[in-house]
Amino acid sequence: MGRAQFSLLGTRRFLPLFITQFLGAMNDNLFRQALIMLITYRIAEEMAMQPAVLNNLAIGLFILPYFIFSALAGQLADKFDKSKQIVWIKLWEVGLMLTGAIAFHLESLPMMIGVLSGLGLQSTFFGPIKYSILPELTTKEELLGANGLIEAGTFVAILLGLLVGGLLVLQPGGTEKMAYLMISLAIIGTISGSLVPRTGAAAPALKLNLNIFSATGQQLKAAWQNDVARPAIIGISWIWLYGSIYITQIPDIVKNRLGGDETVVTVIIACFSIGIGVGSLLCSRLLKGEISAKLARPALLALATLSTLFYLALPGENGVNATEPMDLALFMDATSNWVSLALLIGVAMAAGMVIVPFYAILQDRSDRTERSRMIAANNIVNSGFMTGGTIIAAILITLGLTSSHVLLIYALANLLILPVAAKLMARL
Secondary structure, X not given: OHHHHHHHHHOOOOHHHHHHHHHXXXXXXXXXXXXXXXXXXXXXXXXXXXXXXXXXXXHHHHHHHHHHHHHHHHHHHHHOXXXXXXXXXXHHHHHHHHHHHHHHHHOOHXXXXXXXXXXXXXXXXXXXXXXXXXXXXXXXXXXXXXXXXXXXXXXXXXXXXXXXXXXXXXXXXXXXXXXXXXXXXXXXHHHHHOOOOOOXXXXXXXXXXXXXXXXXXXXXXHHHOOOOHHHHHHXXXXXXXXXXXXXXXXXXXXXXXXXXXXXXXXXXXXXXXXXHHHHHHHHHHHHOOOOOOOOHHHHHHHHHHHHXXXXXXXXXXXXXXXOOOXXXXXXXXXXHHHXXXXXXXXXXXXXXXXXXXXXXXXXXXXXXXXXXXXXXXXXXXXXXXXXXXXXXXXXXXHOOOOXXXXXXXXXXXXXXXXXXXXXXXXXX
């Protein structure tokens, strides 16, 4: 299965889509991580605010468009040819990156957050297309492997975006170099998007409901009445929330609990991204191409256990005594930091092993004529989970809890998802 999975990268029907989503994910995270690092190490101090609060606010605004516009995005993806829409969406990204370059030059936080929200809106329209077109470009036997590659590629792209955005933005002239890179990636992504094979419209007779509120309600109702889609969507949404919480809290934990500098933050988040990618690829091999939920319960238990151990492995609240943050070399001299890093990678791998089969199940059990709308319903629930989760995290921190306490609370909450996985397993 592993060899067949990677052979998809050599096919004309899959490779352009893979490249397009890879570069888009890299650009999103390049900009987002640069903004988070600027907030954590520069802007928050200048504004006399807690970095964790501003970071959670920024991520929440990135996610909000998914909730508002996913219903429209799903309808458009079903009614019109998906491949043609990809090109227009990528051209939109080029415009956002040009605006982002101006925002960095002016050092305008409101403008940067506006661009981040725009990237969230652009991703809202790409998401249903990316996942609903996969079954049209692959066979059923290839679908799980294709999803594994998409998820792994996404998180490798996140890794590259985090590395470049985190390491470059605080350097002299870093924002100017990033501007050129972001614009270039958007242009290349537009070219690769134009090469995605035409699949035709799935539901050309579909009447668009432009009332985003009623359309959202209709799509959520349709998904919720589906005994397979409902638990799959809950599982996917939980993992996206979980990953978002970790990536958002890690900069604060590294700075205030582990005493690391910005290079340590970037490397640790990079390792987290790699872990999700490895887990995504590994589940395809373990299931041997079978579209099944049998890995969900053990992976969720592992997620809860490893996350709790990560919390316990962190130094005490007063563990950072150094006046200067540690660089990467000094940080990795401590054995305890290696333990924390290994546990964090384990958390990420477990998350990857949950989300890929759930996506394949949702795609496989959805009719082609409504698959994009079912993916859109998933994205609406995703955004609700992620927005709600980040708001709760920000409130908990404002009330006096630390970022590490937030991670522990969410670790224990994994146990609440076990019955959902059990129901999905039974219905399949």
